[in-house]
Amino acid sequence: MKVTRLTTYRLAPRWMFLKIDTDEGVSGWGEPVIEGRARSVEAAVHELSDCLVGQDPSRINDLWQTMYRSGFYRGGPILMSAIAGIDQALWDIKGKVLGVPVYQLLGGLVRDRMRMYSWVGGDRPAEVVAGIRKLQEAGFDTFKLNGCEKMGLVDSSRTVDAAVKVVAEIRETFGHSIEFGLDFHGRVAAPMAAVLIKELEPFRPLFIEEPVLAEQAEHYPRLAARTSIPLAAGERMFSRFDFKRVFAAGGISIAQPDLSHAGGITECHKIASMAEAYDIGLAPHCPLGPLALAASLHVDFVSRNAVLQEQSMGIHYNEGAELLDYVLNKDDFAFHDGHMLPPTKPGLGVIVNEELVIERSKSAPDWRNPVWRHEDGAIAEW
Numbered sequence: 001m002k003v004t005r006l007t008t009y010r011l012a013p014r015w016m017f018l019k020i021d022t023d024e025g026v027s028g029w030g031e032p033v034i035e036g037r038a039r040s041v042e043a044a045v046h047e048l049s050d051c052l053v054g055q056d057p058s059r060i061n062d063l064w065q066t067m068y069r070s071g072f073y074r075g076g077p078i079l080m081s082a083i084a085g086i087d088q089a090l091w092d093i094k095g096k097v098l099g100v101p102v103y104q105l106l107g108g109l110v111r112d113r114m115r116m117y118s119w120v121g122g123d124r125p126a127e128v129v130a131g132i133r134k135l136q137e138a139g140f141d142t143f144k145l146n147g148c149e150k151m152g153l154v155d156s157s158r159t160v161d162a163a164v165k166v167v168a169e170i171r172e173t174f175g176h177s178i179e180f181g182l183d184f185h186g187r188v189a190a191p192m193a194a195v196l197i198k199e200l201e202p203f204r205p206l207f208i209e210e211p212v213l214a215e216q217a218e219h220y221p222r223l224a225a226r227t228s229i230p231l232a233a234g235e236r237m238f239s240r241f242d243f244k245r246v247f248a249a250g251g252i253s254i255a256q257p258d259l260s261h262a263g264g265i266t267e268c269h270k271i272a273s274m275a276e277a278y279d280i281g282l283a284p285h286c287p288l289g290p291l292a293l294a295a296s297l298h299v300d301f302v303s304r305n306a307v308l309q310e311q312s313m314g315i316h317y318n319e320g321a322e323l324l325d326y327v328l329n330k331d332d333f334a335f336h337d338g339h340m341l342p343p344t345k346p347g348l349g350v351i352v353n354e355e356l357v358i359e360r361s362k363s364a365p366d367w368r369n370p371v372w373r374h375e376d377g378a379i380a381e382w
């Protein structure tokens with residue numbers, strides 16, 4: 001079997017699907033994308049096709065190493081997202097050829113169902129409480145919300161109190177009948193992280209995500225030493241080589257690699273194993289589409305240290321398309337009491353509505369993340 005063609009489809013809301021065709025009629029799908037830079041990743045996918053067209057798609061490990069090491073410059077969000085989506089599609093092909101779900105090729109199930117969590121948008125207490133109630137009705141008991149709005153490098157006690165007020169309201173309303181993570185989203189700088197985390201201690205969030213920006217990872221151990229709240233990070237780390245320094249330095253209790261940003265199933269499965277060696281939980285980041293979610297689930301179902309899985313149903317980013325709009329086998333991705341079951345079909349287990357994808361790719365938006373500014377005009381972290 002040989003790879004014959006790579007076709008990319010940028011799609012609403014901010015996703016990109018990749019289809020890899022072969023000379024034996026088996027095709028695989030993946031989701032190479034970094035939010036806000038879809039066109040850059042698209043260019044990278046087509047540059048990397050030099051390593052793939054004419055090659056045997058079953059040799060995933062060699063193709064992965066060739067895509068990663070054949071370029072003198074490597075790593076980072078664009079190239080690793082391109083490799084991620086290609087890797088997902090290669091595993092999809094392999095599973096389809098062998099007639100088994102990908103997790104069977106990785107050693108089989110380590111659990112029977114995977115605990116999912118839902119984003120709750122909004123920054124005002126009433127909005128967040130209403131959002132949680134709505135998702136509770138859908139069977140969720142675990143959530144994630146922004147830990148704060150805009151925050152200056154050194155900010156006021158009023159800003160801190162506004163952030164704490166939302167969390168206090170959640171605990172006041174729901175007690176411990178629910179769990180929630182707080183995503184600082186890189187908005188909080190090192191001087192304020194310890195201040196805000198200290199004030200959040202009494203409310204015992206399940207974790208605090210990206211307590212500081214990934215480029216400030218040296219603060220993770222210092223922050224962890226001052227709090228009992230587990231710290232989580234990983235969506236802006238793109239390979240084992242990014243994670244190894246963070247794991248070795250300590251401070252992170254939950255690793256959140258993104259299956260569409262960190263080299264795909266091949267790389268994230270290795271990151272999961274590295275994390276397990278440090279007694280770190282795995283909670284793949286996934287605010288994206290169905291192929292990214294399916295790839296995440298395959299790694300979750302073979303990783304004992306997988307603890308939580310993000311998914312984007314109803315997420316505030318999904319304008320113009322919802323998680324399963326481009327999927328024909330929607331029932332395979334149903335929620336069961338806040339959990340998902342192992343994908344059942346060969347490969348990734350996603351039957352893509354190709355006709356709809358081709359049609360909708362003709363009018364794909366160029367999504368960009370918001371650009372915030374502080375009151376003094378300086379750019380703020382979103």
Ligand SMILES: O=C(O)[C@H](O)[C@@H](O)[C@@H](O)[C@H](O)CO
Pocket residue numbers: 035036183185235285286287310317369
């Ligand atoms: O945890 C999450 O889902 C993320 O922080 C998410 O909000 C961002 O990754 C966003 O997708 C960037 O455009």
Ligand SMILES: [Mg+2]
Pocket residue numbers: 183185209210235
């Ligand atoms: Mg996040």
